Each structure stands twice: as structure tokens, then as C-alpha cells.
Amino acid sequence: MNISGIEIAISKYILNNEIVHYSDLEEEFQISKPTISKKLTDIDSFLNSSKVDIELIRGRNIGIYFTGNKKYLWELLSSNDEWHPITPKDRRMYILSSLLFRKNITTITNLTQELFVSQRTIENDLLWIRKFIADNNGRLINDSGILKLVMTRDYLYAFMIYVFHDYWGDNINQSDDKNVIFPPILKNFFNENDARRIFQFVDNFLEEHNFKTTEYEYTSLVIYLLIQYTLFSNSVGIIKISNLDTEFENFEEETLELARAFNNKFHYHFKNEQKNYLNNFMILIKSENDRKLSFDNESEISEIKDIIVGHDKSVNIYDGKFLEGLSKHISLSVKRIKFGMKIINPYTSDFKKSYPISFDEALKLFARINKKFNVVFNDDEVALMGMYFASLSERRGVVNKMVTATIVCNTGIGTSRFLEEKIHQEMSDIIMVDGIKVTHELSSEEINSDIIISTVPIRNVNKPYVYVSPFLNQEDKNKILNLIKKINQTKKENDILSKLIDPRLIIFTEEKDSNYKSALLKLIEQTIKYGYSDDELYDSAIIREKLSSTATDGMALPHGTTNHIKKPFIGIIKSKQGIDWLGESVHIAFFMGLKGIDATSMKNIYHQLNNIVENKKIISNLINCDDKKKFFTYL
Template structure:
């Protein structure tokens, strides 16, 4: 028997009430208050609940003028709770999932939908749906689109088909690829049907058709190009079935991939019993041109020093892997950017939040390409570029963890060779640069050495020395190496570096009109306190116009480092939340970092910063604080 979310909630309330000492029956009025529906709805729900609990030998008692309660043994009540917990894990829709489904339903409908229709479908009260609609309207405002709300008729999106499909692509991509990394039989089983706006059967069918088409046409697509093409086709099929077609006036009649587009359309038609109009075939062609430029025999990276990418990386820093990875990515992306076709990135928000330094590098690079090609590159594309930068930074971190070591013994032969072999085998971080005799050591330049392992007494110097026997145990050797090379990265150390950037004088509680006003207010405070130079505020606002730094109720704007006098983090607690991109923000962290900061310091700062931003309880405490000193203490872990 199926239970809706409200009925599950009512059972849990009744069971919990039964477990309370000296419990009293609950009236229908009290139950209606708790779940936000009428008493009439409660009585209707009780008929379903009564049938459900009977199978567990539990009785639902309804006594006029007394109330409603549940009667049964603890063992049977536990069976009910176990069954409901399993059902909640599989069927429960959290706020985020439900809002995505409501959004996709509005996007797929050209007619008005009432709040009551949505309330009935998702088993929540009208107020919850109204909050969902407010959230969706906020997202639409950030891209200059709006909702129609007409009393007595309902809600409707007033947008053209192209915009509708672009937004649907983002929503459907998140629904599918936030749940599973790739489409296959096993992964599809993981996704619950009620959390998708497109049926699994259609996803499976179109994935199979597209896979076979790519193999036959000998095309090479990377993961995100394939995912975006798949989602485009899924949405196209759904919209065509509703009789809704794209406008073809935006495209010419190029022959590139036209034949392949007709082949793909025909295969979809035959398998799915659908007819692709001519303009939809051109739409497929557009996406094939954008995603399918590469073939196995023509993937190449022209590595030269006179291009835009090389110039940018000369200033940022790079290795061959970063350069070649970005160059291949950009070469395959240029067609998309020029045609105005965007891929979607279901991991965009996580990338922006967790890899903020890498995303900033990607933002600066994309600005150069936007200027050169007079195009617009969205955050989804930029987030993929950021992954290349983050991988490079991870490689640098790994290299920074290498302990460059020399081994010294009386002759540099014999037992020292055994010691070196053991270290190479057991300690991957330790790189042995040289094995030296005592005389060789006295002449050796140790400026690039992190650690000296010696079997004999050596003169004191600035490099850590550990003394060992040639046959030292692995455990003892491990302990000594750890003690010598462990950097001061304890939690206290992490807190200390981050805490040095927080000062109550750079924290302000104030009401502002909008996000620009928030940056201006906080920026002026930091300028007056000698943290920022004149020009920092305009710089931060320009940066936000490229890509909003807001997520949840937080925003983290920052200015160009050339405007920073002193590395600090300013804080603004906004008395009344303001719209910031797609979010309502009431807490702002202005990041002011000087140029050429050491990467290890940045990593330590951002690690602690991310811990704070992802700690919802701490953020709530900060938002409810009434003084700069209290906010400072909370940020410093006091």
C-alpha cells in the first residue's frame, strides 16, 4: 500500500506519541496543525493509515471527543517504523529535489498550473509550494526571466522555446548526473523514478541510440559533451511529443554534420515512434557541430608559445599536463562558444564552492576568450575549465609533499645502500637525492634538501637530521621521519593562520539595499581600515557580474589582488537578506588576498574557510549574532 509523505508524517507522530509516558490521544485539530492541512483531510488520511497499520497487528483508535491514538506492541510498532524508514529513504523528496521537479513541470507546461495541483501531486501543503515558487522565481530573475501569477488561474512560465530548453537541460542534467556519473543498467536502478522528470525507459532508449550512433560515425566525445548531447535529445523528444518545436531562424543551412543529424533523427524516429520536423534536425546538427568536432584521427594540440592560453599560463604557472589539457578542452569548446551552445555541468555549484581558487583562475582565462571571440562563456563551461586548474594545483601539492633527502654514512657504501633501498620501498614521499660519504657531505650543497638521514654524527645545520642504525626497524624509522618532516599543519595551526585574517574591526552588521550595496558597504570599511586600495569595490562588483559567488545564504566576493594592501577577510551580516544571483544572502565574506601568496598558505586558509562555510550550525549562529566581537569569536572557533 502506498502512503504519501503527509500520511507517513502522521504515522510517525502517532507512534512517537504512543511511546511517550502517560500519552494522551491527539485531536484531529492538533494533527492538522502539525502537518498543515484541514481536519477533514486528517480524517480522510486516517482511513488509509488504518488499513496500513492493520497489517502489522496494530490498531488505530478514533474516539469522538477524545482523540486519535495508535494501539499495539512495541515490537509491532518497531516494524512499522522500520518499514517507513525504508520507504522514506526510497521515496522521500527533500526540498531541493521537489523544487527541481516543480521547476521542470512548469518548464514542460505551456498552460497555467495551480498551487493546489502541485500541492496534491507532491503531498505538501500550499505554503510549501508557494515557497518553492518563490525560489524558482528568484532563479528566473537572475537570468532576466519571470513567472506569470494570475489569481484563479495559477502559475505559468512566459518564455520562448529556446530558453525553455536551455533551462530544462540544466535541470534534467542535475537530476540525472548528480545521482549517477554515467548511464547504464545498474546506475539507472539507483535513481528513484519519482526524482526524475523524464522516464527511465526513455533515458535508457535514447542512451542506447546515441551510443550506437557515435560508434558508427566514429566520433569521439568526452564525458560532459556526451552527457549534454544526451540530455538535449531527451528534452527534444519530450517537447516534440508535446507538439512544441524550436525556431530554426537562428541557424543557417551548413552541410557540416547535416547528414549525420538526419541519420540520428531517423534512428530516434524509428525506435521511439516520433517525427522530427526539419527545424529539430537542424537543432541536432547545431549540437553535433558543438560537441562532435573531434575524431580519433584529428585530435591534436598545437603547442606553441604565441597564443592566448600560453600568455595567461606564463603568469599563472603551469605544467605540460595543464597546458595540453586546457588546449584540447578549449579547441573542442570554441565551436560551442561561437554558436552559443552550452554544455551543462551538474557539478558546477560544488566546483565553485570547493575549488574557489581554481574557479577564479578559470574566470580570468574565460574573460580573455570572451573578449577575443566576442562570445559568452557560462559558469558550467567555466567550472569544467576550473577542474583542469584544480588538477594542476593537486599535482603541485603532491610535489610539495615530497621530502628531498640525502643519506650519509662513513663511506657512502654498503649498509647505506640497504637503508636507501628500504626507504624507497616503504616511504613513497621520501625522495633520496644522494647517498654520501662523510667527506662528500661536507662539500655538498644542502640548500634544496628537506631531510638528512645519517648513520654517523654530523655538524649542525638548518636541515633536520635524524640518526639511525643501518638496520633500524621500519617502525622506528617511520616515527623519526614523521617527527622530522611533519609540518605544522595541525588543527591549531590551520586555525591560527585563518584566525590571523579575522578582526572584529573588519566585521559589520548593517542593512543594505542590494548586493552591490553590500560590496560597497563592506569594501568601504576595509578601505578605511587599510586593507583595500581605492578601486577595489568596482573591481569586486565587476567580478560578480562575471559569475556570482553566492550559494545558500552566503556570498564570497573578492577584488583583484592588485587592490589589496593587507591579506584579510571582511564580514558583513545583512539585517535583511538581499537577492544575490539565485540566492537570498544575509552573510558576506569579502576575501582580500594579496598577490603571490604561497600556495600552501592558500590551501590551509581555504581548508579552514570551507569547514566554516559548510558548517550550517555555525553559520546559523553567526547570522543570529548581534555583535562584531561575537562573530569574530565564532569564526575563530572560540
């Protein structure tokens, strides 16, 4: 039995999300519940006919999920996958990608034939695409029936990276040898062999210079090179661009080396504005690897450092790595912005949600930088600066606490002693082994250690445990470190939100034409009444929202200046129908009235809150709840 394209898409969606519900599938694929039920039955029949050890479960009040060999199921689906766009998002990104990356011309007639939809559907999609392009400083034109995207090159590069990250970022998997595994849509626009050559090129370059990179740095660099190579060969006549070649100075030597090597291998010549983008990557990578930068503008950088630190240098809390990296980043950004080069940061929304304190710190710094250099940083630029503050917080927030562990083996003691010695040699700074046991002792003897490290799978233990090999390879060490991190985090986060959320500060609002101002006013009237704030908190919160809205993905994290807060609190505003929040429809807003809380606790508060925000089931329960006591229990 064969499986259709939409059934493959549904199966992969379930695999990616582990457990889903009918409502999730209805929203994602824009099809009715009876149609979904039929598709799930067809998927079940396909699995039965394939005679594989995989089962599709549809559990009432539990959800829809797969059990069995999921890795093999993914391979099976991929081998049957003749992909074409199914969801509205897939379809629109396919059209947009046709405009950006394809050599042959794009017309409405061609798109209706390729996507198996009506002309009316395509025209509706083009309305969305036209607005999306306009929001990013471009235009979509119809030139005698041929669709063309008009955008200056400085915006075009950033726009391409934005589209690439926004749509494909979650779908590109990086294997251990850093070879990309493409989602099917990519194969419509990119030569997979060329892309693999680019990945290999970047791997070799980084290895040659002994550079370590984050996943973001690595994938962004590869994506940029892939886009450049594709643009060079495929954009002529389809995208109208200005061909600027502005002079830049002070490129890192490694940037020039990379450009020369890429030219030798791919016969692609980078212009100076393109090298400037590469140079931004190189500055970031070299800074993270503590390498000396060729770029040097000591007087400007020294001035920026003074702006970052402020007037009272005696209370400077910033370390050298932070000051050096951020000051040089700002110096480069100021120069780039003055040349009209816009950066689109695909992680801005997630960063604002996950690191609101760091974003606010960067926003305050931006105001001082703007005053000195008269440049305008958008939210994407501010978020990039915020990443330096987030990294600083991570470094300052590390807790070096010794964890006790009991080692468990199956038979004999030799294996455990071998593992104990490996832990002593490689992890003695964080783990102290205070016991060794065999599996049959677990049921009869009490274990007082913080964790159990076992060389065999075990069940029914009342302590956190991790299963490793006695050779303690890097994967095993990562498992142990992740377990310790999770334990420490859980201890710190336990009940912290419940202590800050006063049920009297939970506001339900369903008035028509409700907006963020009226909703915030209702909440702050309560904070004044119960002694949490003074009456000026409202004005400071409104000013903060106008500066840069905290709303994203149906939620908001508003806050005001701390001098108007008398004692710390988290207030909540909830609306089923949605509140107009500076153009965003917000259903849940968490007002962060935090003051006098140490940095580590602050980080834990936001982490726990982020866990709530990322849990679709909890958010759905909160939005649909009409009882404040029950609402509080969902948190």
C-alpha cells in the same frame, strides 16, 4: 501500520543528511515544530510495528537521526512510497516539469486536483515559475486556460538540462552497472524502461570506444539523450518552439556514430543543432581520454593558445593537456555563442564557491577572448573554462609522498604477508610497509607508522586506520587512497585559517538598508588601519563584484587585486538580517585578501573554508553569534 507521504519524505531527508534538527525540517517542509514532532512520533511507531532493527533518535543538543540498518530502511520506505509533491520546491518543479515533459495539457484546475492544494496556492507557485522561466529567456502563457511554456529551442534544450540537474541531480543515484535509480517524481514524466534503455545504450557506446568518463560527463550525456527522446514524443502542442536546423561543420566522427546508432535504436533523428550539443560532450570526453580530435581549426586554435599563454611565453606554466583542451573548448564555444546557443551550467554556483581562484583565472581569460572575438561569456561559460584551470591545479598540486603503514591481522602472519606483497605490487609508489602485527599487540606496542591497514575491524587505536580485505581489490585501494588524501589534507590545513584571520578584521553590521558597498567599506577601513592593504583595495573589490558577483546561497567571497594587499589576510563580514549584495541577501562574507601564498596552500585554504561553508551548524552559529571572541572559536 502505514506511513504517509510526508513521513516518508521526512525519513528520507534525515537519511540523506545523517543528522538534522527541528529547524532544518521546519525550513525544508514548511511545517511547524509541533507538526514535525507528531510526524516523528508516527515514524517511530511505524518502525516499531515493522519490527526492524532501526531506531529513530531525537537527542537534545545532538539532533535527529537513525541508527541500525539504514539501507534496509531506505528499501522499506521506497516500497511504501506513493509519492506526491509535498514541499513548495517539489510542487513548483512538478508544475514546471508538467509544462516541459508531459504530453497531456496542463491547467490550473488539473494541478489543484493532482497536488491536493488550493487554486490560490497554485497561482502563487505560478508567479515564481513565471519569473524563473523569464529569467531563462522564456515566457509562461495562459492560452484559453491551458498553460504553455514559450521558448526558442536553442534556449529550451539548455533550460531542460538545467532543470533536470538543479532539481534531480542530487536525487539520481548511479549503480555500479550504471543503471539509474529514479527519485519518485521522475516516474510521473518519464518511462523508466525507456530511460534504462538509454543508460544501456550509452554504456555500450562508451565501452565500444573504450571511453572513460567523469560522473558529470556521463550523467549529462544520458540526461540530454533522455530529454531529447522525451521531447520528441511528448512536447507537441504543449511547448511552443522554433524548429531551427542550422548548418554546422566539423562534427567528431564519434558524434555522428552516436547519432546514427541512437536513431537506429530509438527512431529519433538528431538535427544539426542537437548534434552540436552532442559534439560538445564528445569533445570533452575525447579530450579527457587523450584522443585525437577530428575537429581541427589550427589557425584559430593556435591564436587562442597565444591568448591563453600571454606575451611572455618563457614563463608559460600551462601543460600541453591544458592548452590543447581549453583552446579547443573556447574555439567551439565561440562558434556556438555566435549561433545564439546558450549553455546553462548547473554547477556554476558550486564551482564559484569551491574554486574561486580558478573561476577568476577564467574570468581574466574571458576578457582577453572577448577583446579578440567580440563574444560574451556568461558565468556558466566562464565556470566551464574554469574547470580546465581547476584540473591543471589538481595536476600541479599532486604531492608524491611515501606513506608508512603497519599491517594488522587477527591470527597468524600469512594473511598479512599476502597483503604486504599485494601492496608492494600495486601501491609501492605511495606506501611503504614498515611493520606487521597481530591485533593483541596493538595495546602493548607502539606504532610509529603513518597509518594502519587492517584485515579485521579494530577499535581504540591512536592512528588513522582502514579496514580492507587481504586481496586488496579496487574498493580497498580506494579506501586507502582516500585515507592518505585525508591525512595529507588535514596536515596542510591545520590552523591555516586561524593564521590568516585577524579578529580585528571581523565586522558585524546590522544597519538597515545595508549593502555590499557599505559593508566592504567598513572592513577595508580596518585593513588599511592595521596595515593589511592600501586605500585602493576598496575600489578594486567593487569593480570585481560588478564584473561577476561572488555572492551565492547567502554567502560571498569578495576580493580585490593583489597589488593593493600588503600582507595576506581573510576578513569577515557578518549580518543577521542580511546585506543586499547585488540582489542576493548575504549573511556571511569572507574577504579573501590572499597574496604571496603558494598554489598548494591556496587550495588548502579554500578547501578548509569550503568545509565551514558547507557545515550548516557552523554557519548558523556564526550568523547568530554577537561576540567576536566566541565567533572566532566557531571557525
